[in-house]
Amino acid sequence: MQALEALTRDARALANGAIVLSAPETEVARQMQICNACRYCEGFCAVFPAMTRRLEFGKADIHFLANLCHNCGACLHACQYAPPHEFAVNVPQAMAQVRGQTYADYAWPPALGALYQHNGLTLALALAGGLALFLVLAVVLQGQGIAALWRASPTGGFYAIFPHNLLVGLFAPVFLFATLALALGVRRFWREVTPATSGAALTTPATAEAADAVLRLKYLDGGHGEGCHNDDDAYTLARRRYHHLTFYGFMLCFAATSVATLYHYVFGWVAPYELPSLPKLLGVVGGVSLMVGTAGLWRLNLRRHPEHGDAAQKPMDRGFIALLFLTSASGLALWLARGTPALALTLCLHLGAVMALFATLPYGKFAHGIFRTAALLRHAVEKRQPNPIGLGND
Numbered sequence: 001m002q003a004l005e006a007l008t009r010d011a012r013a014l015a016n017g018a019i020v021l022s023a024p025e026t027e028v029a030r031q032m033q034i035c036n037a038c039r040y041c042e043g044f045c046a047v048f049p050a051m052t053r054r055l056e057f058g059k060a061d062i063h064f065l066a067n068l069c070h071n072c073g074a075c076l077h078a079c080q081y082a083p084p085h086e087f088a089v090n091v092p093q094a095m096a097q098v099r100g101q102t103y104a105d106y107a108w109p110p111a112l113g114a115l116y117q118h119n120g121l122t123l124a125l126a127l128a129g130g131l132a133l134f135l136v137l138a139v140v141l142q143g144q145g146i147a148a149l150w151r152a153s154p155t156g157g158f159y160a161i162f163p164h165n166l167l168v169g170l171f172a173p174v175f176l177f178a179t180l181a182l183a184l185g186v187r188r189f190w191r192e193v194t195p196a197t198s199g200a201a202l203t204t205p206a207t208a209e210a211a212d213a214v215l216r217l218k219y220l221d222g223g224h225g226e227g228c229h230n231d232d233d234a235y236t237l238a239r240r241r242y243h244h245l246t247f248y249g250f251m252l253c254f255a256a257t258s259v260a261t262l263y264h265y266v267f268g269w270v271a272p273y274e275l276p277s278l279p280k281l282l283g284v285v286g287g288v289s290l291m292v293g294t295a296g297l298w299r300l301n302l303r304r305h306p307e308h309g310d311a312a313q314k315p316m317d318r319g320f321i322a323l324l325f326l327t328s329a330s331g332l333a334l335w336l337a338r339g340t341p342a343l344a345l346t347l348c349l350h351l352g353a354v355m356a357l358f359a360t361l362p363y364g365k366f367a368h369g370i371f372r373t374a375a376l377l378r379h380a381v382e383k384r385q386p387n388p389i390g391l392g393n394d
Contacts, residue, residue, distance in 0.1 A: 035091065047091070060192050063189065069091070073229040102371065103185075106186070107185055121315050207380070255282050321365075327353045
């Protein structure tokens, strides 16, 4: 057993490259040592079973555990060593600070990682407004006057205002860059944490388990199925439900765009589409769900317990929520504005919000879902391997 422990420590030290830990990482390592001795919260979420497989916490281990944490706050409210105790154990806050650091550390291109520190509500709204203003000016110049913004809806709907190929030329590069940046960032994260999480390859059962945890938001149940804590000690499932509405609303809107793309290029059916067409049905349901979900998350964010999470990341959180809400609200407003003089102005607002959303995706709160999915995949793989220290319960 001693030889196995020594081999494990050596392998982990090699995997972590003997890199000096930052202050937030050092704090997570300190708290995990205390939690490892207590283990009262072992059944709360994926973090604690993963923690019990470790005696030491290197950089890769800490990054992995931080992105496993869903910040539900249950362990903080259950902890006998939480502030004002001298041990000052606050796992949700410590993990949140490291998560924010990992988004910047793994960002691609690396030079743009600093954008995570400045991606706030003001910037998000300013970017959306600036892009919308740019489109407004384009409409004015094309229509030779300010009256072009308020006129009877032209035949052909919004494609008569902005041609289809122009919209593709504007949005395709932004979307492709966001996808590439997120993919390369999470690939770097995956390569670092894989050796620290057994190094074993993905399997079908592990992938299925992780997918179930992601799609059900399994670890937002507070570890006991009654929900998370918010601004007091009362349990609530509101955070989980609003996350579901936001996530599935976003996916339905994305599905609506994808189906509309197939309609246009495969079948030659040109927008606009009306009910009961599939793109419109998906878009309306998704848009309403996204609006309700983001409005709920905004309310919960304002009431969030001050010791939950990292206060420095609140502007980034709220900027992302605001852009999602503005995108869904303006999309629904665009549908209602069809055939009215408000179509051009509403279209500019919606396109500005959508472009701002995708431009900030790689450097905003959206990244947490991608990194957390990768961490859950590694956890599902690791828990199926023999425990290197023979302790803990998976």
